[in-house]
Amino acid sequence: MPAAKPLLEVSGLTRRFGGLTAVAGLDLKVAEGEFVSVIGPNGAGKTTAFNLISGLDKPDEGTVRFDGADVAGRPPEAIARAGLLRTFQHGRVFANLSVADNVLVGAHRRLKAVRPDWPVIGPLAELALALVRPASVRREEEALREEVREILAIFGDRLLPRIDQPAYSLSYANRRRVEIARALAARPKLLLLDEPTAGMNQTETAEMLEILAGLKARGQTILLIEHKLDMVMRLSDRVVVLDDGKTIAEGLPQAVRNDPAVIEAYLGHGGVGAASPAGSPASAVERATVQA
Known part of the structure; x- marks a missing residue:
């Protein structure tokens, strides 16, 4: 059976900050439906690599091909529109918006009733449509709100009962959940998760593990950074290990776990x-x- 074509293909990715090379010649592939984890000691270059892949930073060298197109150095909003979504090490939510509205933000690129790329629609026309709210806009919003409820249901009873509460009133763990829900609302082809269990206790971590296992079972392609290695070993199809910006090991979780270079790192x-x-x-x- 032929190998699946990579959805994400990173080649020779390099980023320098003055005399420090944070990422050095990184090669990385993620196939559709695959769950790949990136691990390594603190300062290994993991988040910098995510920033380069998602467009928050520009590489000094190398290419990032996503779904067949070279996206290296493109604006993050363009990469997100292509279907590559990410979360951050420290959960980012719109504090004054409700849980539902936070998640709806993630679906904005899929709106059809009002499209910013329509040549006949200008900013004033968009504002008028938003204020008047014709039937097409209302129908689309109602459908999206129902979809938001379905997404929040993935997180059990943690978010649905709080759907109308402002995000600032949520616990830290629930803010992290809302951030992931918002990314899922965009229907990502590839979801980058940067330490989704950071700051969570053992119970919250176990719940997140089950959520990610469920997303994996549904075929969601995921690239994960995580320090909790029991989660990495249970979820990953492959594991990539970075140290000093370089790949020092890559392969099946069992093989990587016993790799002498990983243990030494x-x-x-x-x-x-x-x-x-x-x-x-x-x-x-x-x-x-x-x-x-």
């Missing part, structure tokens, strides 16, 4: 048996390496 030259503070990245890798 986290633990140093002391090896798996080296002492490390409980809860540190070193002990996390040690547990992921030793346990099944």
Whole structure:
């Protein structure tokens, strides 16, 4: 059976900040329907790579091909319109908007009743349509609001009961959930998740794991950055390991978990048996390496 054609293909991606090379010649492929995780010690270049892929930063060298088109250096809104959506390390929501309206923002690029690329529609006409709200606009908004409820239902009872509450009233974990829901509303071809469980407790992390497993089962293509390696090992089809901006290992979770270069990157030259503070990245890798 032939290998699936890559939905995302990164080649030679490089970003320098003065004398520091944050990402050095990164090669990365993600096929449609695949769940790929990017791991590595703090400062390995993971979020910088996401910024380059999603258009928040421009590479010094290299290419980013998404769905057949070279998007390296294009504006983030253009990349998002192409179907590549992302979340951030620290959840970003519109604090004064309701949960529902936050998620509706993610669907704006799919609106058909009013399209900003219509040559006959200018800014004043768009404003008039928004104020008058003709039947076509109302019907589309009603359909989208029903879709928002379906998306929020993915998160169990965490968000639906709060659908009309302002985002500023939500817990930190629920803000992270809203951010993911907003990205899903855009119907992404590829979803980039930057540490979606950062700051979450054990129960919240377990809930997020189940949510991501559900998205994977539905065929959602996902590229994940995550420090909680038990989640990475359970969800990933492949794992890519970065250190000092370079790929030091790539492959199936089991193989990567036991790769000496990965163990050394986290633990140093002391090896798996080296002492490390409980809860540190070193002990996390040690547990992921030793346990099944």
